[in-house]
Amino acid sequence: MRLKVNGQPVEAQEGSLLLDVVDVPTLCHHPHTETQGLCRLCLVEVDGRLLPACATPAREGMEVWTDTDALRTLRKTLLEWLALTTDLSLAPELQDLLASYGADPGRWGALTVRKGSAPIRDNPFFLRDYAKCVNCRRCVDACGDGIMGVYALTLENRGLLAHPTTPLDRPLPETPCVFCGNCVQVCPTGALRPLGLEV
Amino acid sequence: MDKPSLLPLLDARLPLTEEGIAEAARLAGVPLAQAWGVVRYYPRYRGLPQGRLLVDDPVARARGFARLLEGADGTHPPLGLEALSPIHVRIEGRERYVEYQGHRVPFREFRLPFHLGHGERLLPPEPILDLAAYERIGGLQALRSLLGGRLSPHDLIQAVEEAGLLGRGGAAFPTHIKMRAVAQGEAPKYLVVNADESEPGNFKDRFLLEHHPFLVLEGALLAALATGASRIFLYVREEFEAAMLGLEKAVAELKEAGLLPVPTEVFRSGGLYICGEETALLESMEGKRAEPRLKPPFPVEKGLWGRPTLVQNVETLASLPVILKEGPRAWRQREPKLFSISGDVARPGLYELPLGTPLGEALRRAGAELGEIQAVLLGGAAGVFTKDLAFPLRYRERLPLGAGAMVAFGKEVDLWEVLLGLAQFFREESCGKCFPCPLGTAVQVEMVRRRERSKALLQDLAQTLKGSLCGLGQSAYWAYASLLEVEGAA
Amino acid sequence: MRTTCPYCGVGCQVEPTVKEGRIVQVLAPDIPPNHGALCVKGRFGLDFPFSEKRLLYPLVRESRREPFRRVSWEEALDFVASRLLAVLRRRGPEALAVFPSAKTTNEEVYLAQKLARVLLGTNHVDHCSRLCHSSSTAALSRSLGGASMTNPIEDIWKTDLFLVVGSNTTETHPVIGAMIKKRVRQGARLIVVDPRYTGMAEAATLWLRPHPGTDLFLFNAMARYILEEGLWDQGYVEERTEGFAEWRASVEGYTLEEAERITGVKRENIALAARLYATTERAGAYWAMGLTQHTKGTATVQALVNLALLTGKVGKEGAGLNPLRGQNNVQGAGDMGGLPDVFPGYLRVADQGARRRFEGLWGVGLNPQPGLRMTEVFQAIPQVEAIYLIGEDPVTSEPYQDHLKAKLEALPFLVVQDILENETTPFAHVVLPAASFLEKEGTFTNTDRRVQRVRQILEPPGEARPDWWIIQELGKRLAQALGRPWTLYLGPEAIWEEVRQAIPEMLGGITYPRLEREGVRWPCPEEDHPGEAVLFQEGFNTPSGKARFIPVDFTPPAETPSPEYPLVLSTGRVLYHWHGGTLSRNSQLKEAYPELKVEVNPKDAERLGIQDGEIIQVVSRRGRIRARAWVTERTPEGVVYAPFHFAEAPANRLTLDALDPISRIPEYKVSAVRVEKLD
Ligand code: SF4
Ligand code: SF4
Ligand code: SF4
Ligand code: SF4
Numbered sequence A: 001m002r003l004k005v006n007g008q009p010v011e012a013q014e015g016s017l018l019l020d021v022v023d024v025p026t027l028c029h030h031p032h033t034e035t036q037g038l039c040r041l042c043l044v045e046v047d048g049r050l051l052p053a054c055a056t057p058a059r060e061g062m063e064v065w066t067d068t069d070a071l072r073t074l075r076k077t078l079l080e081w082l083a084l085t086t087d088l089s090l091a092p093e094l095q096d097l098l099a100s101y102g103a104d105p106g107r108w109g110a111l112t113v114r115k116g117s118a119p120i121r122d123n124p125f126f127l128r129d130y131a132k133c134v135n136c137r138r139c140v141d142a143c144g145d146g147i148m149g150v151y152a153l154t155l156e157n158r159g160l161l162a163h164p165t166t167p168l169d170r171p172l173p174e175t176p177c178v179f180c181g182n183c184v185q186v187c188p189t190g191a192l193r194p195l196g197l198e199v
Numbered sequence B: 001m002d003k004p005s006l007l008p009l010l011d012a013r014l015p016l017t018e019e020g021i022a023e024a025a026r027l028a029g030v031p032l033a034q035a036w037g038v039v040r041y042y043p044r045y046r047g048l049p050q051g052r053l054l055v056d057d058p059v060a061r062a063r064g065f066a067r068l069l070e071g072a073d074g075t076h077p078p079l080g081l082e083a084l085s086p087i088h089v090r091i092e093g094r095e096r097y098v099e100y101q102g103h104r105v106p107f108r109e110f111r112l113p114f115h116l117g118h119g120e121r122l123l124p125p126e127p128i129l130d131l132a133a134y135e136r137i138g139g140l141q142a143l144r145s146l147l148g149g150r151l152s153p154h155d156l157i158q159a160v161e162e163a164g165l166l167g168r169g170g171a172a173f174p175t176h177i178k179m180r181a182v183a184q185g186e187a188p189k190y191l192v193v194n195a196d197e198s199e200p201g202n203f204k205d206r207f208l209l210e211h212h213p214f215l216v217l218e219g220a221l222l223a224a225l226a227t228g229a230s231r232i233f234l235y236v237r238e239e240f241e242a243a244m245l246g247l248e249k250a251v252a253e254l255k256e257a258g259l260l261p262v263p264t265e266v267f268r269s270g271g272l273y274i275c276g277e278e279t280a281l282l283e284s285m286e287g288k289r290a291e292p293r294l295k296p297p298f299p300v301e302k303g304l305w306g307r308p309t310l311v312q313n314v315e316t317l318a319s320l321p322v323i324l325k326e327g328p329r330a331w332r333q334r335e336p337k338l339f340s341i342s343g344d345v346a347r348p349g350l351y352e353l354p355l356g357t358p359l360g361e362a363l364r365r366a367g368a369e370l371g372e373i374q375a376v377l378l379g380g381a382a383g384v385f386t387k388d389l390a391f392p393l394r395y396r397e398r399l400p401l402g403a404g405a406m407v408a409f410g411k412e413v414d415l416w417e418v419l420l421g422l423a424q425f426f427r428e429e430s431c432g433k434c435f436p437c438p439l440g441t442a443v444q445v446e447m448v449r450r451r452e453r454s455k456a457l458l459q460d461l462a463q464t465l466k467g468s469l470c471g472l473g474q475s476a477y478w479a480y481a482s483l484l485e486v487e488g489a490a
Numbered sequence C: 001m002r003t004t005c006p007y008c009g010v011g012c013q014v015e016p017t018v019k020e021g022r023i024v025q026v027l028a029p030d031i032p033p034n035h036g037a038l039c040v041k042g043r044f045g046l047d048f049p050f051s052e053k054r055l056l057y058p059l060v061r062e063s064r065r066e067p068f069r070r071v072s073w074e075e076a077l078d079f080v081a082s083r084l085l086a087v088l089r090r091r092g093p094e095a096l097a098v099f100p101s102a103k104t105t106n107e108e109v110y111l112a113q114k115l116a117r118v119l120l121g122t123n124h125v126d127h128c129s130r131l132c133h134s135s136s137t138a139a140l141s142r143s144l145g146g147a148s149m150t151n152p153i154e155d156i157w158k159t160d161l162f163l164v165v166g167s168n169t170t171e172t173h174p175v176i177g178a179m180i181k182k183r184v185r186q187g188a189r190l191i192v193v194d195p196r197y198t199g200m201a202e203a204a205t206l207w208l209r210p211h212p213g214t215d216l217f218l219f220n221a222m223a224r225y226i227l228e229e230g231l232w233d234q235g236y237v238e239e240r241t242e243g244f245a246e247w248r249a250s251v252e253g254y255t256l257e258e259a260e261r262i263t264g265v266k267r268e269n270i271a272l273a274a275r276l277y278a279t280t281e282r283a284g285a286y287w288a289m290g291l292t293q294h295t296k297g298t299a300t301v302q303a304l305v306n307l308a309l310l311t312g313k314v315g316k317e318g319a320g321l322n323p324l325r326g327q328n329n330v331q332g333a334g335d336m337g338g339l340p341d342v343f344p345g346y347l348r349v350a351d352q353g354a355r356r357r358f359e360g361l362w363g364v365g366l367n368p369q370p371g372l373r374m375t376e377v378f379q380a381i382p383q384v385e386a387i388y389l390i391g392e393d394p395v396t397s398e399p400y401q402d403h404l405k406a407k408l409e410a411l412p413f414l415v416v417q418d419i420l421e422n423e424t425t426p427f428a429h430v431v432l433p434a435a436s437f438l439e440k441e442g443t444f445t446n447t448d449r450r451v452q453r454v455r456q457i458l459e460p461p462g463e464a465r466p467d468w469w470i471i472q473e474l475g476k477r478l479a480q481a482l483g484r485p486w487t488l489y490l491g492p493e494a495i496w497e498e499v500r501q502a503i504p505e506m507l508g509g510i511t512y513p514r515l516e517r518e519g520v521r522w523p524c525p526e527e528d529h530p531g532e533a534v535l536f537q538e539g540f541n542t543p544s545g546k547a548r549f550i551p552v553d554f555t556p557p558a559e560t561p562s563p564e565y566p567l568v569l570s571t572g573r574v575l576y577h578w579h580g581g582t583l584s585r586n587s588q589l590k591e592a593y594p595e596l597k598v599e600v601n602p603k604d605a606e607r608l609g610i611q612d613g614e615i616i617q618v619v620s621r622r623g624r625i626r627a628r629a630w631v632t633e634r635t636p637e638g639v640v641y642a643p644f645h646f647a648e649a650p651a652n653r654l655t656l657d658a659l660d661p662i663s664r665i666p667e668y669k670v671s672a673v674r675v676e677k678l679d
């Protein structure tokens, strides 16, 4: 299958995603969870439409643009907003992206919605620090449909206040959690991290 | 749909206890985690605000919002009461009332005053609340033709195509394409009537449901038969309690009369703006958080419980019997559309007007002094401010028509205050599934609050919100951008 | 750096991060078998090498009455060599036994069995699979000529029906359990046969709850029903199997009615399970200890094998017969000849051709007499005078603990080589501190026959040394004294090269460089061979190339409930712990499940007046333990369930040492007990 990326012809395997053929930043997508299309960092332009590369199958003859001014603006702004609202200190990859897009969060004024919450230490293995959470849902999916089928995590609230929680907001040991730590492994921001890393 | 849906199971257990939630989850066959995510999502499970609440719609924002708030314990999202705004509701426990003309009218008894309606093809001459009355005004003819074999499903869809009927919910997608796609899908298939009208400024569906339920049901049955849907769900905004009761009664009457060829039931909505988005709506019916799905796949391929599903707006379906009665060509000549007009006009209400009517003409019908109008909010929160009174009210024009709401603002109105209301509305209603929308709508509130006029910032805001997953985020900046244009034009 | 999880047979690949000599985080790479997923043990349980119970120096004593003395390696090894030689000279090879471990590397097992066979001349070589899967090994070898999962783990994604028997997969092989559950969410069916309401039963589309110890009856009844309904695969049976007619006659008496009476499972459900299994093309059977730890374990596995052959499920993608191996390297320990009757590659000790091959390779004449199995060796004390125990803790893991302790008391010489102090070390004369998996190189072979690398990430603490080094040094001393050949290897890779040379048809194509990227499955005869995924697609490893039906008959468990001991005790594992608990209970894991809980059905609890959380005593004819009661529907009425990880309340004090006549596996799943309130 042949398609064009930024004007250049590219070969793609049958059944591959646009993400397999383009180079764009990602955040919510993880190969072992089923979350996709949420963060919109991987958006590309196809026929004037914005499509998430992580959730769009490549098709013969597609003309894909990955780095238009509009897309750069979108990514830069999105990263700025994340930095504005969320503690990204343990997300080096996002920090690098911020730098490479020349982000300047300050231009939007102040907004500190998520940063306030205190880390939850309710089990002997890892902590949940939702001040650092971008709500990508990778953890929720890893625990549920994506990998484990355990369903010890779910989502609380809506909008910018939405973030993962446990059923009935119980401490993890009182949930079906089996402490596999797969949620910790897929968390891109350090919001979930092993206690071993805390000194 | 064999599994019982979670939301009704939770509703049956209000006020919720942990045991009740666990039991509902068990009966619905879903993990407790899912049930908890649902409970922490929908307002009625989280707990409704209590006391006397000001309905926070654009009209109220235009009438000195701060002063209005003084007499209230809080606010309530728009309720399709813009024609009566400013208005208060009262919530005591789970009982809800509209404060209307000095009375407390329970939601289950409150209908929009009939005199607000002005029209003849979609609107009845009087409230039509029983089957006999409906038949007296010529109702059910199309359904009887279809049942009697005088009209084939194919012809029906053909007629819809010839009429060129575009969806009336706001997206203006050609109805026949969706119908045909579902008709070609594999059974079981479903029809979902989207009666979750919550776009601020709109009250046309509410009015139809409350005063003309048989027309809506006939349209739904026609569409179901034409597409081969085996069940009809009326997904009704949960605050429209009177409408739900009326629909249930009408369904029972049809059934009694042997005129309900497709099993039909009322589903109480999740009670959020986002529930009107068709895929979020389906999610909530499936007992999940009402968060829009990625499209494709579209509901016509994979809708309710993964089956082909036709999701159609109330007014769209109500148009079907009218099209068949008048004939598609005649209908098309003067295509009727319902416009909800409120704000600074003498006779706010619901106006049936042919598409193409100039904006100024529509407002004049509602008694507006055109010279006194500063701007009009066209289409609702996901709409635009305009002062182009010559604008023809048609789909696919320069400005989005949305579902046909117009809120007029006089010269004295502080439009930024109105805009702040809209911005806050979006921030509150963002589901939080994708990233640009919850972040961008929160940033937007701060920008509007400080009356940010920087073109560059606004452009970046717009550019980023455009990348949102669903229409809510994608349109959240329209009003803001249009206000700056309107200001610039002044 | 990447290595292999040391807990279970899934063999997950792990990448521990080490900071200041500690493991602070464990990630999983996106390669087979686990593709990024782990369970709690691999994720948070790899810190046991830092336990306070770590053995750091060689310890020696002349007799059990003395305290241990810390000595140098020289002295310890000389001492062990001289004592072993003394026994050998005085009593001959049959008085010595070497038990390598399913926890150590392939290279180490190979070297240990080589030491036993070449230097001590004994075939008393065995490892703990005796305690878990030797029943599977026996049945599969007899019928198919091979004893491992016939299908790879990835086949889970191609399977449309899982028949999971006696495997609490989500707790014992959690990563495989999660995969099966995910496949079921994608629409596959899951039939679970288990007396306990396990995580798998919860996820099942059909759950059969037979009385403990009656699975064989169930399988035979399923087979009979399939025959009666004409649902069997006639073409397959004719072409690929033998012994059908005789076997067919043997299941005549196994009617659904009888099966319902004996197993307690409704006949409709037996019929439904049989029908689904027979008519689903891609139907795979998975099982574990629930099936094997019975006096008729081998026969029960055989009944399952017969059922799979009848319906043509072996040698096909997405199907097969899949015993889930317990220990991380239990597959490898067998492959390497850590068994009394076979050399590496399952070549029979009694077979002259096989002996020739190894005599040629090792340069000595070999003992043709198959040795005793581990449980038999313990029973043969004091005829057996010296045991060299590597990485095993029989006091915790063997049945009828008090009896075993008495035997060990009577053993004249015991060497315990391990990483942590355990329940058996107090019986030792010599304790040799071994390096943990984090501190050495080598390979493990996981449950689907994938050979994977173990890599050194840390230096061993104190004077601990890798097992291969210790065995090699001991071998050097024995060889010198005996004048026998003994190779000195530069390291594990050199040992592996010899293994490749020994059994090229199985492992010839697997080299260390090839294992750099990811593991390779055997059989893999050539370096460009990808490794066989599905076994027996062409033919079986039997003389005729056909699989063999073998008739098996139901017999009741060795010990049935009586008025005095009215309940059945089943033992097993829980998610958070591993085996005897020696590793896991010395890691972070102990915090998640700190004490023994015995599962009691609410009906039994009510009858006995027991509250949830109350301390109770479980009493058998052999002993008693104290534990907290967990009143739960997970266990059926009449059955109590106890994990065996807890040394202070060892469930195996209660169990019976009745053995399966073929595999000699003990009956862990059925002993008669009573529960008493503690007043
Ligand atoms: S550690 Fe617990 S919460 Fe995280 S994925 Fe595993 S089961 Fe779910
Ligand atoms: S905790 Fe981590 S994985 Fe989970 S939603 Fe937040 S950022 Fe994503
Ligand atoms: S745009 Fe807003 S409402 Fe739509 S999915 Fe994204 S967060 Fe939810
Ligand atoms: S499943 Fe087994 S191999 Fe994998 S991490 Fe868990 S214990 Fe280790």
Ligand code: FES
Pocket: A025, A026, A027, A028, A029, A036, A037, A038, A039, A040, A041, A042, A043, A052, A053, A054, A055
């Ligand atoms: S990575 Fe594609 S939308 Fe997040």
